[in-house]
Amino acid sequence: MIPIHTLIPIDKASATPIYLQIANGIIHCIRSGHLRKGLKLPGARILADTFKIHRNTLQMALDELVAQGWLEIVSRKGTFVANDLPVMRPIKFSSNETLAHYPEKTIFAVKKMGVESYAQTNFQQDRNLIITEGLPDIRIAPMQQLMREMRSIEKRSGFKKYFNYGNPQGTLYLREELSSFLSDTRGLSISSENIIITNGAQMGLYISANLLLKAGDEVVVAEPGYHTATLTLERAGAVINRVPVDDYGIDVNAIEMLCRKKKIRLVYIIPHHHHPTTVTLTPDRRMRLLNLAAQYKFALIEDDYDYDFHYSSSPMLPMASLDRHGNVIYIGTLSKTLVPAVRIGFVVAPKNFIEEATQFRRSIEFQGDTLMEIAIAELYKNGTIANHIKKAIKIYKDRRDHFCGLLQDKLSDKINFKIPEGGMCIWAKFMDADLKKVAEKASKKGLTMNNGETYNRIKNYNATRLGFSSLNVKELEKAVNILVECI
Ligand SMILES: Cc1ncc(COP(=O)(O)O)c(C=O)c1O
Structure with a gap:
C-alpha cells in the first residue's frame, strides 16, 4: 500500500474539518491514479495511526467516502476503492500537484541509440x-532436463551457497566444466581462469569492444557483415573499415593493406560460418590473419556464435586454438546450441584480459544468473549438452x-x-x-x-x-x- 498519508497533508488550523480534509485527499488520490480501482485499503485503526488522528475521525472520513461512492465495503473482506467510481470530472493540476499520468517523455535530452537499425x-x-x-528449434532443446537441474539446486547439499552474491566472472563450477568441454571439442587448452561467463555472446562483444577501444580507434569488419556487432564497436568508439568477404572468407589481403596504411587496433571476424554469408574462412587465410595480428599487434575478436552446427566433414577448430601470441579474444554462446532465452555466453582470452573484463562486467551487473550457470554446468557434466548437439x-x-x-x-x-x-x-x-x-x-x-x-x-x-x-x-x-x- 502506498503511504497515502504522505500525499494528504492535514492542516489542523484549517476551517475544513479534518475528516473532510482526509476524505477530499483520498478522492484526489483516486482521481490522480495513486489509488487504483479495486485497491484494498488498510484497516481503519492502521489508517488512523498513520494519519495520527482519532479513529472516530478517520471513520467519519471513510463513511463520507462510502456515502459518495468512492469506497465500498465488502463484508468480511474490508474497504476497497470502488470499481464503479462516481463520474470523474477532468481535474486541472496546479504545478505542485501530482500528475494523473506517468510522464511520456523526459524533460532532458536522451542519447539516440538508433534502435531501428537493429534487425x-x-x-x-x-x-x-x-x-x-x-x-535453434526450441522444441528439441533439452529444456526439461535444464528445468530439472534448476529445481534440484535447492535440494542439493552444498548448493545453497549459490543463492548468495557470487563472482562476476561466472561461477567456477561452470567455468571449469566449460573449459574442459572447450578443450575437448575445440582444441582450446585453457583453464577456468581464461573464461568469463557473459549474458550471451552480445555481452561478451560489448565488454571486449569497450576494453579494447577508445574513440577514434581503427577497426576492421567484414562487408557484408553482422550489423549488431558493427554498431557495438562503433559505440565503443571505433572508426569502421570494411573489407570484402568472398567465397573463402574475409579478404586478408585487404586487411594487410589497411595495416600498412594505419594503426589497426581490432579486427572483428566470424570465421566459422560468417554472418551473413555463411562462408568458412580457409585455413591458409586463418594462418595469414594470425600472422598479421602478431606482426601488427592488433586484437582479433573471433565470434564463434554457431560453432556446433557444421555438416560437412569436421568443423574447423577456432583460430583461438592456434593463437600463440595473445591476439585472439574468442566469443561463444549457448543461444544457438540450446535456446536464445538461456543467456549464457562466454569469452575466452588470456588471463589479464579476463581479469579486466571481470572488473568491467561488475559495472554492468554484479554477476550473471548463478542458478542458470549451475544448471548448465550440470548439463555439461552429465553429457546432456554434448548429446543434444x-x-x-x-x-x-x-x-x-x-x-x-x-x-x-x-x-x-x-x-x-x-x-x-x-x-x-x-x-x-x-x-x-x-x-x-x-x-x-x-x-x-x-x-x-x-x-x-x-x-x-x-x-x-x-x-x-x-x-x-x-x-x-x-x-x-x-x-x-x-x-x-x-x-
Ligand atoms: C554473429 C553473431 N554473433 C553474436 C550473436 C549474439 O548471440 P547471443 O544471443 O548469444 O547474444 C548473434 C546472434 O544471432 C550472431 O548472429
Whole structure:
C-alpha cells in the first residue's frame, strides 16, 4: 500500500474539518491514479495511526467516502476503492500537484541509440513459420532436463551457497566444466581462469569492444557483415573499415593493406560460418590473419556464435586454438546450441584480459544468473549438452538439405544461394524481387522473414538470410510455398 498519508497533508488550523480534509485527499488520490480501482485499503485503526488522528475521525472520513461512492465495503473482506467510481470530472493540476499520468517523455535530452537499425529480434510471437535468422528449434532443446537441474539446486547439499552474491566472472563450477568441454571439442587448452561467463555472446562483444577501444580507434569488419556487432564497436568508439568477404572468407589481403596504411587496433571476424554469408574462412587465410595480428599487434575478436552446427566433414577448430601470441579474444554462446532465452555466453582470452573484463562486467551487473550457470554446468557434466548437439546436427542437416532442395526445385530462377557447410541459414541473393515487398507479403501470409535491410545498406546485394533450422520438414515446405507465392 502506498503511504497515502504522505500525499494528504492535514492542516489542523484549517476551517475544513479534518475528516473532510482526509476524505477530499483520498478522492484526489483516486482521481490522480495513486489509488487504483479495486485497491484494498488498510484497516481503519492502521489508517488512523498513520494519519495520527482519532479513529472516530478517520471513520467519519471513510463513511463520507462510502456515502459518495468512492469506497465500498465488502463484508468480511474490508474497504476497497470502488470499481464503479462516481463520474470523474477532468481535474486541472496546479504545478505542485501530482500528475494523473506517468510522464511520456523526459524533460532532458536522451542519447539516440538508433534502435531501428537493429534487425528485428523479437520472435516471441504465436506464429510458427519464422525463417528470420538462424534460430535453434526450441522444441528439441533439452529444456526439461535444464528445468530439472534448476529445481534440484535447492535440494542439493552444498548448493545453497549459490543463492548468495557470487563472482562476476561466472561461477567456477561452470567455468571449469566449460573449459574442459572447450578443450575437448575445440582444441582450446585453457583453464577456468581464461573464461568469463557473459549474458550471451552480445555481452561478451560489448565488454571486449569497450576494453579494447577508445574513440577514434581503427577497426576492421567484414562487408557484408553482422550489423549488431558493427554498431557495438562503433559505440565503443571505433572508426569502421570494411573489407570484402568472398567465397573463402574475409579478404586478408585487404586487411594487410589497411595495416600498412594505419594503426589497426581490432579486427572483428566470424570465421566459422560468417554472418551473413555463411562462408568458412580457409585455413591458409586463418594462418595469414594470425600472422598479421602478431606482426601488427592488433586484437582479433573471433565470434564463434554457431560453432556446433557444421555438416560437412569436421568443423574447423577456432583460430583461438592456434593463437600463440595473445591476439585472439574468442566469443561463444549457448543461444544457438540450446535456446536464445538461456543467456549464457562466454569469452575466452588470456588471463589479464579476463581479469579486466571481470572488473568491467561488475559495472554492468554484479554477476550473471548463478542458478542458470549451475544448471548448465550440470548439463555439461552429465553429457546432456554434448548429446543434444549430436542430435541437433543430424536434424538440422536434414532440414538444410530439404530446404535447399525445395528452393532449388521451386525458386532456382528467383534466388541464388550456395548450400552452406554449416550454420542455420542460407545467404539468399534475390535476383530481381524487391526483398522488402516480399517480406511484407510473406508476413501477411504468416511467414516471418528478414527483409535484408541491415545487410544491403552499405552495398545492395538484394540478399538476406533465410533460416532453416527451427522448422520441421512440413513447416519448411509451407514456408517455401509462401515464398513462391510472394516473389
Ligand atoms: C554473429 C553473431 N554473433 C553474436 C550473436 C549474439 O548471440 P547471443 O544471443 O548469444 O547474444 C548473434 C546472434 O544471432 C550472431 O548472429
